Amino acid sequence: MTLSLSVSSDRACRQLDELAAFSDAPAPAVTRVLFTETDLRGRTYIRKLMEDAGLSFRVDPAGNLFGRWLGSEPDLPAVATGSHCDAIPHSGRYDGTVGVIGAIEAVVALRVTGFQPRRSIEVIMFNSEEPTRYGIGCLGSRIMSGQLSPNAASNLKDEGGETFETTRTKAGCSGSLNSVRLQPGTYHAFVELHIEQGPLLEQQNLPIGVVTAIAAPAAFRVTFHGEGGHAGAVLMLDRKDALLPAAELTVAVEQAAVELGGNDTVATVGILDVHPHAINSIPSRAEMTVDVRDIDLERRDLVLEAIKKYATEVAESRKIRIQLEMINADRPAKCDERVIAAIRAAAEEANLPALPMISRAYHDSLFMALIAPTAMIFIPCRGGVSHRPDEYASPEAIGGGIEVLARTLARLSLA
Numbered sequence: 001m002t003l004s005l006s007v008s009s010d011r012a013c014r015q016l017d018e019l020a021a022f023s024d025a026p027a028p029a030v031t032r033v034l035f036t037e038t039d040l041r042g043r044t045y046i047r048k049l050m051e052d053a054g055l056s057f058r059v060d061p062a063g064n065l066f067g068r069w070l071g072s073e074p075d076l077p078a079v080a081t082g083s084h085c086d087a088i089p090h091s092g093r094y095d096g097t098v099g100v101i102g103a104i105e106a107v108v109a110l111r112v113t114g115f116q117p118r119r120s121i122e123v124i125m126f127n128s129e130e131p132t133r134y135g136i137g138c139l140g141s142r143i144m145s146g147q148l149s150p151n152a153a154s155n156l157k158d159e160g161g162e163t164f165e166t167t168r169t170k171a172g173c174s175g176s177l178n179s180v181r182l183q184p185g186t187y188h189a190f191v192e193l194h195i196e197q198g199p200l201l202e203q204q205n206l207p208i209g210v211v212t213a214i215a216a217p218a219a220f221r222v223t224f225h226g227e228g229g230h231a232g233a234v235l236m237l238d239r240k241d242a243l244l245p246a247a248e249l250t251v252a253v254e255q256a257a258v259e260l261g262g263n264d265t266v267a268t269v270g271i272l273d274v275h276p277h278a279i280n281s282i283p284s285r286a287e288m289t290v291d292v293r294d295i296d297l298e299r300r301d302l303v304l305e306a307i308k309k310y311a312t313e314v315a316e317s318r319k320i321r322i323q324l325e326m327i328n329a330d331r332p333a334k335c336d337e338r339v340i341a342a343i344r345a346a347a348e349e350a351n352l353p354a355l356p357m358i359s360r361a362y363h364d365s366l367f368m369a370l371i372a373p374t375a376m377i378f379i380p381c382r383g384g385v386s387h388r389p390d391e392y393a394s395p396e397a398i399g400g401g402i403e404v405l406a407r408t409l410a411r412l413s414l415a
């Protein structure tokens, strides 16, 4: 199949810049948290791009957005592609967005050539891939794949105590969450375009990565309940400072990953909040999160369990009450050989050398892989930097990724 495609990386980059302007952080940082006013404006922007591309638009009750290009055999399972547009606090403009805006541009490029898909092609913008508001990542795709029950999703609470049920209703997402789940077989294949968020492609000067597997993420929340008091008046031996076990645990998290894990094991404390957060007050409460990942599930669990055990022990030794709540513990995903082969063939057609690689970050693909043959296309990003305001992917890298995505979708849609 020789398509003479003309991808407009200029248009895609302009759209990425326009979307980045919907932010609650000053540029170049981007903060776009699920169902905030800013996020709602971003979602309207994406909806318009989908409609302008001639896609028929719908939104599901969880707030996932869909734009469908009908194939000549519309009853066949469609080929789906997409990613997310929410952005964690003070991050960049390319994480996720390249896979949504890039997917719409891929459709536009295919349309312009006169290409007619046999299977429908569906662009998806998943809701809340980032865990910022409700603590758990991949909210939309988790519900879609049946990994989070509608009831559990409804009852998730944000920091202000508002439930997901309330927030989605206020955001205009009506209908029962029961209808969000998709049965295996709904999609013939799923492909996600994303920046690498690591340094390998840039280091090897390669334009395309073909993801063969996605590392298994897990996260839990720990709260230490100590005793607050006056920072001047309470003597050291009389204290139950809640921050101290949290500090010890933070160091132990690094140690566990390094000493018990392997090269692919990573562990992070990304949140550590102290109450009442005053210079002259002993912390009465410390809340922290622990994020542990590995491509090897057994090793991930070994490290995870060691950290949990240490948390309990350190609390006990300091006579401080501990509350430990698992957020998620997901399995790794193995990408589908057939979809990988389609991406490789598309990259070859585009004359873009492709490197097989694993994804250390998680993506909606982790969950889509449970209900559809799935693989991912990576493009290089500067210095491998992500989740930072200086995240950057060049127009050339973005254009190459979109071209490979378009050719992959074309192949899969004719299969």
Ligand code: GLV
Pocket: 129, 130, 137, 360, 361, 362, 363
């Ligand atoms: C997604 O942003 C992740 O944390 O891997």
Ligand code: MN
Pocket: 088, 095, 130, 387
């Ligand atoms: Mn991210």
Ligand code: MN
Pocket: 084, 095, 096, 129, 194, 362, 363
């Ligand atoms: Mn992402």
